[in-house]
Amino acid sequence: EDQVTQSPEALRLQEGESSSLNCSYTVSGLRGLFWYRQDPGKGPEFLFTLYSAGEEKEKERLKATLTKKESFLHITAPKPEDSATYLCAVNKIIFGKGTRLHILP
Amino acid sequence: DSGVTQTPKHLITATGQRVTLRCSPRSGDLSVYWYQQSLDQGLQFLIQYYNGEERAKGNILERFSAQQFPDLHSELNLSSLELGDSALYFCASSVSLAGANTGELFFGEGSRLTVL
Numbered sequence: 001e002d003q004v005t006q007s008p009e010a011l012r013l014q015e016g017e018s019s020s021l022n023c024s025y026t027v028s029g030l031r032g033l034f035w036y037r038q039d040p041g042k043g044p045e046f047l048f049t050l051y052s053a054g055e056e057k058e059k060e061r062l063k064a065t066l067t068k069k070e071s072f073l074h075i076t077a078p079k080p081e082d083s084a085t086y087l088c089a090v091n092k093i094i095f096g097k098g099t100r101l102h103i104l105p
Numbered sequence: 106d107s108g109v110t111q112t113p114k115h116l117i118t119a120t121g122q123r124v125t126l127r128c129s130p131r132s133g134d135l136s137v138y139w140y141q142q143s144l145d146q147g148l149q150f151l152i153q154y155y156n157g158e159e160r161a162k163g164n165i166l167e168r169f170s171a172q173q174f175p176d177l178h179s180e181l182n183l184s185s186l187e188l189g190d191s192a193l194y195f196c197a198s199s200v201s202l203a204g205a206n207t208g209e210l211f212f213g214e215g216s217r218l219t220v221l
Contacts, residue, residue, distance in 0.1 A: 043212030097147035
C-alpha cells in the first residue's frame with residue numbers, strides 16, 4: 001500500500017533559523033513527489049514536483065530534494081510569512097498529514 | 106486564485122440529511138479530484154474523474170457518490186450524513202492524460218461541511 005509519512009508534525013522556528021521538513025514514502029512505483037503549501041482555511045497550493053532520486057528544485061527560501069525513500073523540504077532563513085502547513089504527496093493523490101510550520105518574528 | 110471554484114463555501118446540516126457539493130475545474134482541465142480533509146486524517150483522496158468517466162477511487166464511503174458532467178463540472182453527493190462526515194471537502198483539477206498521475210493539482214478553496 002502506498003504511504004506517506006511527514007515529520008515533524010509541527011515545528012516552531014525563529015525568523016532566520018533554517019531547518020528541514022521530512023517526507024518518507026513507500027510506493028510501488030514513483031510517478032512524482034509533490035510539495036504543497038496550505039494556509040489556514042485555504043486549499044493547498046503547489047510548490048514543487050520531483051520525479052527522480054537526486055533531483056532538486058528551489059523557489060525563494062525553499063529547496064526540495066529527493067532520494068529513493070524520502071524527500072526533504074529545506075527552508076533557509078525563513079520569514080513569518082512562510083508559516084503554513086506543508087504537505088507532501090506521491091503519485092499525485094496520496095498525501096501525508098503535513099508539517100505545521102510556525103515562524104516567530 | 107487557482108481557477109477552481111467550489112460551492113458552497115460553508116454548509117451546516119443535520120444528521121441523516123443529504124448535500125451536494127459543486128466544483129468547476131480550471132479552464133481546460135479534464136481531471137477532477139475530490140478530497141476530504143479532517144484534523145486527524147489529513148487529506149484523504151475520495152475519487153477522480155477524467156472527462157466524465159470515473160478514473161480512480163479512494164476511501165470513498167458508499168453513502169458518497171460523485172459525477173462529472175459534459176461541461177466538466179463535478180458534483181459530490183453526500184447522503185445519510187453522520188457527525189463524522191464534518192470536514193473540509195476539496196476539489197482539485199489538473200491537466201492530465203487519462204490514467205496518468207503526473208502533474209500538479211490545483212485546489213479550490215474548499216467546502217466546509219458541519220453536520221449537527
